[in-house]
Every structure is written in structure tokens, then in C-alpha cells.
Amino acid sequence: MWSRDRYKQMAEAVAMLYVKALKDMPPDVRIALQNAEQGETAPIGKTILGTIRKNIGAADRENLLICQDTGTPVYFVQVGEYAEANPVAIERAIRQGTERATTSHPLRSSVVSPITRKNPQTNTGYRVPVIHWDFVEDRDDVEVVVVPKGSGSENMTYFRMLLPADGVLGIKRFVLESVVGSGGNPCPPVIVGVGIGGSSDLCMLLAKKAIIRPCGERNPDPEVAGLEADLLQAINASGLGPMGLGGINTALAVHVEHAATHISQNPVAVNIQCWAARRGRLTIRSTGDLAIGF
Ligand code: SF4
Numbered sequence: 001m002w003s004r005d006r007y008k009q010m011a012e013a014v015a016m017l018y019v020k021a022l023k024d025m026p027p028d029v030r031i032a033l034q035n036a037e038q039g040e041t042a043p044i045g046k047t048i049l050g051t052i053r054k055n056i057g058a059a060d061r062e063n064l065l066i067c068q069d070t071g072t073p074v075y076f077v078q079v080g081e082y083a084e085a086n087p088v089a090i091e092r093a094i095r096q097g098t099e100r101a102t103t104s105h106p107l108r109s110s111v112v113s114p115i116t117r118k119n120p121q122t123n124t125g126y127r128v129p130v131i132h133w134d135f136v137e138d139r140d141d142v143e144v145v146v147v148p149k150g151s152g153s154e155n156m157t158y159f160r161m162l163l164p165a166d167g168v169l170g171i172k173r174f175v176l177e178s179v180v181g182s183g184g185n186p187c188p189p190v191i192v193g194v195g196i197g198g199s200s201d202l203c204m205l206l207a208k209k210a211i212i213r214p215c216g217e218r219n220p221d222p223e224v225a226g227l228e229a230d231l232l233q234a235i236n237a238s239g240l241g242p243m244g245l246g247g248i249n250t251a252l253a254v255h256v257e258h259a260a261t262h263i264s265q266n267p268v269a270v271n272i273q274c275w276a277a278r279r280g281r282l283t284i285r286s287t288g289d290l291a292i293g294f
Helices: 004-023 027-039 043-062 087-104 164-181 200-210 222-237
Strands: 072-080 130-136 142-149 157-162 190-197 251-259 266-273 280-284 290-293
Touching: 004 087, 004 142, 004 280, 004 290, 027 043, 027 251, 072 087, 087 130, 087 142, 130 200, 157 164, 157 200, 164 190, 164 222, 164 266, 190 200, 190 222, 200 251, 200 266, 222 251
Parallel strands: 072 130, 190 251
Antiparallel strands: 072 142, 142 280, 157 266, 190 266, 280 290
């Protein structure tokens, strides 16, 4: 079993991970933004993309946050079947790391009670950080991905129980209406996460999981990958553009995750990630070695 020291090291590493995710843009997103700027045909869109890239460069140079919104801390934890770790202690380490980063950096605390709106100034609260778990075969490590989920994009989240008769066409229409209807609110160009199938709760989780995939990486299922390509083309043909002010780059990517569903259901969810598509990955190997990346 993991020692007590291992969980202490993990809490420290989670604190570093959270800060790094807020300051250091993943390379795949940097490349996607660079390509978008080079290919943008609308002058205003090109200017906005240039400003976004200057913003990222300033954050790199000055060791600053990429965006003022520290977001809601959302964690995806994968536990290998041979990892001798205690999930309760892992959850405690994630909470401690989030709080430590917030108070000692310090970071803006964006998390409040939904009833009293009281802010504990820790970026944590009842049931937050949000932690999702997966248990994975044939591995002995633990992996933690953090997504500080900005509110401009999280506010633009959609779910619909379509009819089976609506088919894939209905899914496409719903995704397109959701993204274009959001206008500039989610700070485009965005990564569009789409969940299809499952139950209502699983469908929403799939849409959120979809946004953590490296930008533009296709779903391994060719039919789903084709749907991603169709949706990306349709969204960018809308002309909404960077920050909703016109251009051919409304979305950097569309990622779809799916699950089997009930014979009488056709659930679809959309979760949008803004251009500040921040994420960080902490891997804890069975030897105790820690690695932080994207
Ligand atoms: S939606 Fe993203 S880019 Fe826009 S303010 Fe929020 S975190 Fe920043």
C-alpha cells in the first residue's frame, strides 16, 4: 500500500499541478491557436487570435495566469487495477493540494456556496473540487488530470433528450444550435465536447471528458471521427469566429465521446471549452516517482 508520505507528496504535487495548469498552455492548444491565426481570413478574427497568442506569450514570460478566471477545479482520476492506493486518501490529497495552491500562491478563489454565495477562499467547497474516477485494467499507476474550467464556457453547457427518430441529424442540429447560439460568451475559438448516448448523467460526463482530449485528436472509432469532422466544418462555416466577432475559426476542434443508450433514448450533451483550454496531468508511478505534464 502507498505510505502516508506518498499522499503528502501527492498533495504537494497537486498544488503544483493546479498552478501549472493555470499558467502553462498545453502544446497541442498552442499549435491549434497558431494554425487558426495563420489560416484566419477575417481581419478582426486574425487580430483577436494574435492578441490571444500575445496573451499566452506574456503569461509565459511573466509567469502569470493565462486568464483571470481560475475556474471550477475539475479532476479526472484514473487508478490502475494494480495500484495499491486508497481512493479516500487520494481524494483528500487532491482537496488539500487545491486549497494549498489557492492560499499560498495565492489564486483567486472562484468557488462559492450556491445558496449563500459565501466564498471560503480555497477554490474548494461542498463536493468541490469535482472528482471523476475511472479504474483501468493492466496498469499500476495513478493519473490525475486537472481542468480549471472557466465559467464563460461552462455557462454555455447544454443537454437534450432527443428522440431516437431524430437520429444523427438531430444530434448535429442540436450541437450546431448550441455552439452558434452561445455567440462570443464561451470565448471562441473553442473546443466543443459532445457526449452522445448513455443515461442523462453519463452523457453530460462524456461531453466534459471529451474536452480533455488533446486538441484535434480524433475519436478512434471512424464513424465518430467522421461526425467530429462534419461538426467542425459546420460550426466553422457559421462565420461566428474568434470571440464571436466574425471569422472562420469558431472551433479549434470537436471531440465526441459516446456510450450505448436505451432503445427509446437519444441523449446529447455539449460542453464547451474556451480558447484558454487549460489542463495538467500528474502521473504517480508504482515506484513513487511523480511526473507532471499535460
Ligand atoms: S471562458 Fe475561458 S477565456 Fe473566457 S474568461 Fe473564462 S476562463 Fe477566461
